[in-house]
Amino acid sequence: MWSYPRVLAHRGAGVLAPENTLEAMQVGWEHGYRAVEFDVMLSKDGFPVLMHDPFFGRTVAGAGEVCKTLAQDLMKMDAGSWFSPAFAHARVPSYEAVFRFCCEHSIWMNVEIKPAPGHEQETGRVVAEITQRLMQVTRSKAAAPLLSSFSFDALMSAKLAAPGLARAFLMDTITNDWRSCLQQLDAIALHTNQKYLSPILAKKVKEARYGLFCYTVNSPERAREIFNWGVDGFCTDRIDLIPFNFRGDKLF
Ligand code: G3P
Ligand code: MG
Secondary structure: OOOOOOEEEEOOOHHHOOOOOHHHHHHHHHOOOOEEEEEEEEOOOOOEEEOOOOEOOOOOOOOOEHHHOOHHHHOOOEOOOOOOHHHOOOEOOEHHHHHHHHHHOOOEEEEEEOOOOOOHHHHHHHHHHHHHHHHHHHOOOOOOOEEEEOOHHHHHHHHHHOOOOOEEEEEOOOOOOHHHHHHHHOOOEEEEEHHHOOHHHHHHHHHOOOEEEEEOOOOHHHHHHHHHOOOOEEEEOOOOOOOOOOOOOOOO
């Protein structure tokens, strides 16, 4: 059900570095983290880069859209100054560069497919294909990445393109159709917002023999609580408060 690390650094290093950058991966690694979640989106020319928002303005300056900008231009953009001047050198990284960094540093990846609106199927397909190719060329001995997405269509495309790669469906709130979605996607896990999870829902997911993963858990107390509900893993923004080897006091 869940054969992966239990604690992941959200977007690279959570609040300690600019999200979705190589610099964040480095900071996470320096804090002892060996598992990471990050977001992947396609450029105008169909090239996967790490990015959370489809529009510029928050982590990169200016106005514009990721899906209307060429990869070569995206990768010149300053993705660190918004966070602090110390990271002004950080650029938007390619998925390939981050994948290679993670392989070299033995960091396990939860790759969140984050399609720009209207690009769901293409994004799912491309991320799955490139993941498969990178696994072959890097000959990584680490566990294969887990692909996740809020987009059912993106995950379905990923399934068609690379059926052998594990998938997880992201649901902010767990709606009544969760089983059917997981079944159709042939997914191994449900990823959900810890804010809306209850012990009863957690029990149902675990009884159905799916992995259960939460975002974003930022205190050891909450981590302990949801582990006791049967949650298998979570990502955190507070890699300074929750150590990578945190296990809580699992009672069963
Ligand atoms: O993959 C878990 C979490 O990252 C989902 O939310 O908005 O941070 O990508 P978001
Ligand atoms: Mg994410």
